[in-house]
Amino acid sequence: MKTRLSLGQQSTLLSLALFGVILLVWQLATLPETQTLAADVDPEYAALMGGGGASQASSFPTPAAMAQTLWDKLSDPFYDNGPNDKGIGIQLAYSIARVLAGFFLAAAVAIPLGFVIGNSRVFYQALDPYVQVLKPISPLAWMPLALYTIKDASASSIFVIFICSLWPMLINTAHGVANVRKDWLDVSRTLEVNPLRKAFRVILPAAAPTILAGMRISMGIAWLVIVAAEMLVGGTGIGYFVWNEWNNLSLTNVLFAILMIGVVGMALDSVFGVLSKRVAYQE
Amino acid sequence: MATKLTSPFLQIENLARAYPSPTGGDAVTVFDHVNFHIDKGEFVCVTGHSGCGKSTILNILAGLDSATTGNVFMDGREVSGPSLDRGVIFQGHALMPWLTVLENVSFAVKSRWASWNKQKVRDHAMRYIELVGLKGAEHKKPSQLSGGMKQRVGIARAFSIEPKMLLMDEPFGALDALTRGVIQDELLKICAETQQTVFMITHDVDEAILLSDRIMLMSNGPHARIAEIVNNTLPRPRERSAIHKHPHYYPIRNHMVDFLVSRSKQFGALRDAPDAPSSPAVFDAAGLIESEPVAASTPSVGKPHIHLVNA
Numbered sequence: 259m260k261t262r263l264s265l266g267q268q269s270t271l272l273s274l275a276l277f278g279v280i281l282l283v284w285q286l287a288t289l290p291e292t293q294t295l296a297a298d299v300d301p302e303y304a305a306l307m308g309g310g311g312a313s314q315a316s317s318f319p320t321p322a323a324m325a326q327t328l329w330d331k332l333s334d335p336f337y338d339n340g341p342n343d344k345g346i347g348i349q350l351a352y353s354i355a356r357v358l359a360g361f362f363l364a365a366a367v368a369i370p371l372g373f374v375i376g377n378s379r380v381f382y383q384a385l386d387p388y389v390q391v392l393k394p395i396s397p398l399a400w401m402p403l404a405l406y407t408i409k410d411a412s413a414s415s416i417f418v419i420f421i422c423s424l425w426p427m428l429i430n431t432a433h434g435v436a437n438v439r440k441d442w443l444d445v446s447r448t449l450e451v452n453p454l455r456k457a458f459r460v461i462l463p464a465a466a467p468t469i470l471a472g473m474r475i476s477m478g479i480a481w482l483v484i485v486a487a488e489m490l491v492g493g494t495g496i497g498y499f500v501w502n503e504w505n506n507l508s509l510t511n512v513l514f515a516i517l518m519i520g521v522v523g524m525a526l527d528s529v530f531g532v533l534s535k536r537v538a539y540q541e
Numbered sequence: 542m543a544t545k546l547t548s549p550f551l552q553i554e555n556l557a558r559a560y561p562s563p564t565g566g567d568a569v570t571v572f573d574h575v576n577f578h579i580d581k582g583e584f585v586c587v588t589g590h591s592g593c594g595k596s597t598i599l600n601i602l603a604g605l606d607s608a609t610t611g612n613v614f615m616d617g618r619e620v621s622g623p624s625l626d627r628g629v630i631f632q633g634h635a636l637m638p639w640l641t642v643l644e645n646v647s648f649a650v651k652s653r654w655a656s657w658n659k660q661k662v663r664d665h666a667m668r669y670i671e672l673v674g675l676k677g678a679e680h681k682k683p684s685q686l687s688g689g690m691k692q693r694v695g696i697a698r699a700f701s702i703e704p705k706m707l708l709m710d711e712p713f714g715a716l717d718a719l720t721r722g723v724i725q726d727e728l729l730k731i732c733a734e735t736q737q738t739v740f741m742i743t744h745d746v747d748e749a750i751l752l753s754d755r756i757m758l759m760s761n762g763p764h765a766r767i768a769e770i771v772n773n774t775l776p777r778p779r780e781r782s783a784i785h786k787h788p789h790y791y792p793i794r795n796h797m798v799d800f801l802v803s804r805s806k807q808f809g810a811l812r813d814a815p816d817a818p819s820s821p822a823v824f825d826a827a828g829l830i831e832s833e834p835v836a837a838s839t840p841s842v843g844k845p846h847i848h849l850v851n852a
Contacts, residue, residue, distance in 0.1 A: 439635075441631055441633060444605055445631070445635050446652075447623040448604070448605065448624075448625075448627065449649055449653070449702070450625050450652060455652075460637065466639075537639075539639040539682070539684070541638045541683075
């Protein structure tokens with residue numbers, strides 16, 4: 259008897275198969291290569307170059323080495339042996355804290371400002387050129403200015419997160435607020451709803467899906483930018499960890515950090531996925 | 542029906558609305574010299590072709606739009622903006638999709654009586670939800686309701702604030718004929734119970750005859766006016782299944798249809814004539830039947846006697 263697999267089961271199987279293929283290719287690519295001595299090369303020179311006929315392990319980590327690192331790092335994520343040797347949990351916590359600080363500061367500015375811009379054509383048109391010029395600037399370009407004025411590396415990276423999270427939230431809030439259906443506004447006008455109640459009970463829920471979409475984009479960008487920002491400012495954080503391990507030539511740790519960045523990014527995004535579902539409405 | 546008081550409940554004087562021309566020429570006057578009044582407890586329908594400015598008039602009455610010239614007085618006070626005294630039932634129900642039925646109605650109730658506690662607001666809202674027959678669906682979101690049910694929520698919301706006057710902009714235009722009939726019957730019942738003053742726009746001749754005390758017929762725009770007023774002499778209470786048997790039914794209906802088909806166009810030329818009537822002609826079926834006894838019987842020829850909802 260044939261049993262049909264559900265769609266979920268099929269895709270899980272395919273995912274696992276793909277994982278197997280990746281591991282296999284990875285394993286094959288990192289197999290120790292045995293270098294046979296070329297006849298016309300001076301053996302002494304070859305030995306000098308690290309060949310010497312001996313089998314040599316690839317400097318790129320094998321899946322097994324990677325698994326070992328994963329286990330080691332994740333089983334003790336919060337140790338602290340000084341500035342250059344902290345657990346991955348601590349490094350990630352620094353990064354997440356900076357991202358959240360910058361992100362919520364940006365939300366505190368962007369959402370009220372977006373409300374004002376979305377409600378007023380005059381404000382919209384007055385601020386539009388600024389937004390258009392400031393938006394395409396790479397957030398890292400602000401770093402020297404931030405370091406000069408704020409004079410604190412950690413605060414500067416928070417500022418960079420702030421500036422990069424600001425624009426998607428601002429634009430989406432303004433767009434969402436400006437496009438609230440006229441019917442709903444007319445209803446609140448005929449019911450003589452006061453402005454504050456209208457803002458929170460009508461406009462905010464009506465624009466919430468658009469606003470949240472902006473927040474989600476902002477969070478995604480913020481998580482991308484924090485790695486680069488921390489590579490620049492150093493000290494703590496997952497970005498610094500990556501750079502530090504590159505300087506240590508520990509590709510295993512770099513690879514491990516890359517994986518962690520992906521996992522945390524996914525987790526942050528899924529939080530907004532849940533929130534989006536909660537504020538979504540069907541007309 | 543309309544017994545004239547010294548000062549009518551709603552008085553509209555010389556209302557006109559002009560829009561700037563899209564091509565940059567002279568402003569386009571949609572309607573002008575619109576005068577009418579509505580007495581307390583009266584149900585007035587207005588009908589006319591698209592573009593004659595019916596919805597604009599309603600929006601001006603609601604305070605959502607403003608007239609170019611003219612005034613609207615309600616209860617002796619000038620209407621200058623939206624007010625809880627005038628409830629509006631919108632064409633596209635205009636429910637807030639993130640709120641449940643109960644929350645939608647409660648939102649209106651809370652707007653009217655801000656000092657009421659939760660329980661009182663809820664009880665009041667529930668009373669009107671029951672009135673429109675939606676008990677049991679109060680925790681549903683609008684997206685889970687049919688078109689007819691959504692419009693009922695709109696009706697419950699408008700009635701729940703107990704406005705002095707109700708404004709309806711083609712409230713049943715988007716509903717199928719059967720649902721429309723059912724809701725019209727309910728509206729008829731609720732209006733009879735509450736003695737609600739209503740101003741309603743409709744394109745549906747039968748709907749107007751079923752519901753209204755008076756029907757205002759508007760000529761075509763631009764420069765639309767209230768060309769004629771029909772006194773709906775059909776006695777109340779009215780039954781959908783029986784009204785077409787009344788001798789006044791077809792004279793009224795034919796008069797309206799004739800107006801909409803032909804006279805609404807001709808009025809434009811008439812208006813500029815030096816002897817143009819300064820006030821709309823009033824059609825009264827009672828007078829007509831007395832003078833022309835034949836008129837009552839002729840229209841029934843070729844008319845279906847089984848008259849479902851809206852032919």
